Amino acid sequence: MLLSAFVLGLLQLGGAKPLLSKRWNDLAVKHAWVETPRGWEFHSAPPQDHLLDMRIALKQNKLDDLISSLYEVSDPAHERYGQHLSKEEVDVLVAPHPDSIEAVESWLGYHDINPADAHFRSTAGEWITIRVSVAQAERMLNTKYGIYYHAVSDNYVVRTMEYSLPVELHSHVDVVTPTTYFGTLHSMRATSFLQPQTNSLTDDKDSFAAVISPLAVPASCGTTVTPACLRALYNTTNYVPKATATNKLGIAGYLEEFANDADLQTFFKAFRTDAVGATFTHVQVNGGLNTQSDPGVEANLDIQYTEGISFPTPNTYYSTGGSPPFDKDTFTPTNTNEPYLDWLNFILNQTTIPQTFSTSYGDDEQSVPEDYATTVCNLFAQLGARGSSIMFSSGDNGVGGGDCLTNDGTSRTLFQPAFPASCPFVTTVGGTTKVNPEVAISFSGGGFSRYFAQPSYQSASVAPFLTNLGTKFSTLFNASGRGYPDVSAASNGFQVVIGGRTSSVGGTSASSPTVAGIVALLNDFRISEGKAPLGFLNPLIYSTAKTGFNDITSGSNPGCGQTGFTAIAGWDPVTGLGTPDFLRLQALIA
Incomplete structure (x- = not known):
């Protein structure tokens, strides 16, 4: 103009x-x-x-109108439910x-x-x-x-x-x-880590890809996780996607990582033989890499498990790059090297976008200026209004890593929420371990935002937890803030092929693509029935779909020198509403 x-x-x-x-x-x-x-x-x-x-x-x-529309099209009780906005309609509201x-x-x-x-x-x-x-x-x-x-x-x-x-x-x-x-591509944290102390499955025996009965998930699935384990644990084993011409799943990758094609085929041969030969789409954003020469742990984990659960749903891996190292002797432009903005500006500029996304990165909320965090969070609202479900890892530091000192000059010790996990317009995924029953894993990030107020969609679920907690930790967190995670999934001992070898990987980076894969199947079901995709999930899962999750009632997430929160019946800031049961959720969204 x-x-x-x-x-x-x-x-x-x-x-x-x-x-x-x-x-x-x-x-x-x-x-x-x-x-x-x-x-x-x-x-x-x-x-x-x-x-x-x-x-x-x-x-x-018209940001207020955008957010009102987001909630209306995402609320199963509203007459506008499922009537997601087009790119052009969103543009009118955000102009x-x-x-x-x-x-x-x-x-x-x-x-x-x-x-x-x-x-x-x-x-x-x-x-x-x-x-x-x-x-x-x-x-x-x-x-x-x-x-x-x-x-x-x-x-x-x-x-x-x-x-x-x-x-x-x-x-x-x-x-x-x-x-x-x-925050930059290199200083932000991926929420996954290698687990060399955990035994990995080092060959490609057919038994690793064999179907596991949901009625008898072996205890080994609690520590050595494969797609067969997850499909049995969360009841997706017998679902066959039908809407693969329309339904898509996207993974937002940073840290200049990319997913390796050869490793994916090795993974399929070992853990999902019916998917051998399937590929995914590489999209490079802002100089993102795809050299196929040094695959990232995070990237391979993400694509192998979204594909392992959602196959044959088309997957896209977005590799977001950044500016080169600063060189005082050159004066070429450096872009902002701020990955959320790079990726969000790119994806929101597309006419059609995947119905499901997973992202496995984050920062301490306090390290992100509030005006910046709010602006980025509102961009996620745009994605939700257009009909996309957005999963984020909750982080791997419990209620906070390190000394948890504030950066406002007072050096107080407070629980440290993570961002974008704390944004109310994303669905944040915590971590569990073991089976029969699952329990919260100790590193599962969770807590309450100090930037974002508690949204109305979760108030009825969060209130019982706060009542039960009483005054414990009352000076360490913001009880009126947005609580997270929203849901959770397995996050320990995932078998990932990296450079041709199988390694064990843990972190909520494992649970986020797991939930994204399941949501992609739910979206497939909706689309195949002639219905709209689920879009922004939270108003649905905190209301009519609340019973579609397995409640996790034990475990805690220590950090900041404290014992952290404890998982209890109902919602808690360790595992959220619990882990998904696909068949129950399928019935609830039908």
Whole structure:
């Protein structure tokens, strides 16, 4: 969208700058850290001519209408249930108000940037990306950028400790990046880990792929998990997908990982022989990798278990890349290296999208600026409104990893919720272990958000847990926050083929694709019956589908030097509503 004639006229007047200077020099802080985010240290100042791709998120004019629509089309008791929105209908609701467009474009013009030269604009106009130098960005945001180093990942980023915007823009702009969000492809956490201490199945005997009766799931499935175990445990063994021309399952992958085709075939030969020869679609986003030379544990885990459960449903693996390491001697543009935005902007720009997604990554909520987290969470709401079910791992640190000290300057010890697991518009998946019965696994991430309020869809389920808990841990968590996980699944001893060899892998990264595979089958059933896919799951699973889960009533998730929460009858912040029973859920959504 071009500058309005009025704004252009102002800029062409000799006195334009003085007239506009008061408007654009009255600044207020948008976000600031009181201390450098944990794990990062200041390295040096970047060259002033180093280029950044600055993303500006304009406030969405009808966001409340979008969220209302999301809840209506996701609530089985509502007359609009299943009437998901098209991309064009979502775009109308998320488009910025003309006043917001005028204000942002006038501000850019004041800084001698022509919005017509924007590097990228979303189709609804709520995102604009401009290419600016560090010097320009510092003037625009009244800040100083630095090069920061993350020792654990050996990663450098260009970020700032705070940034400001003109007071007038605070009501028109949600967030500007890259600024104070330090998370990157390499510093964010994958929620899986190798388990070398756990025995793995090292050959391809037919017995590993043999059908297991749901009535007699062997105890070995509690520690050495295969697709046959999961299909029996969660009652999908005899379901044959029918809507494979329409129904799709997507995996969002980060950390420059990719899934290996040869390993998938080895996995099929060992664990699901009827799927041998099946493939999946590779999509590379923002420089994502697919060299097939050094497969990622996380990527192989995800694709092998979504395929292992949902076959022959078509799967797509999205490998999201990022900017190269910072090089002070080159001045080529670096993009924001912020993976959620990279992937979300890509997927929301597509006309058709998978009906089910799984993602197995996350950060401590407190490490993500609240304005950034809210903006990203609202993008997940767009996906849900369009009819997609989005699963996220709950994390592998119980109620919090490490010392759990706050980063607000007070250094208090508090339980540390994870993001995006804490977003109310995703379905978050915790972890279990053992069978007959399943129990909560100790690392299952769970708790209560400090950014997002408890949504109404879960209040009746969360209230009994809080009543039972009483005053225990009352100073360590936000009882009025969004509680998670929502559901759970096995997360221990998954047999994954990596580089041709079978290894045991654990983590809620295993439980998220497991649930996604089951949801994909439920979507297949709905679509094959001429009905809409399930879309955003939470209003359904906390109401009419609540009895479709196996309640987990033992185990806990320690962390932060505390015993953590305990799984009890009903919902709990360790295993959520429990683990899925496909046949029961199928009957409930019919």
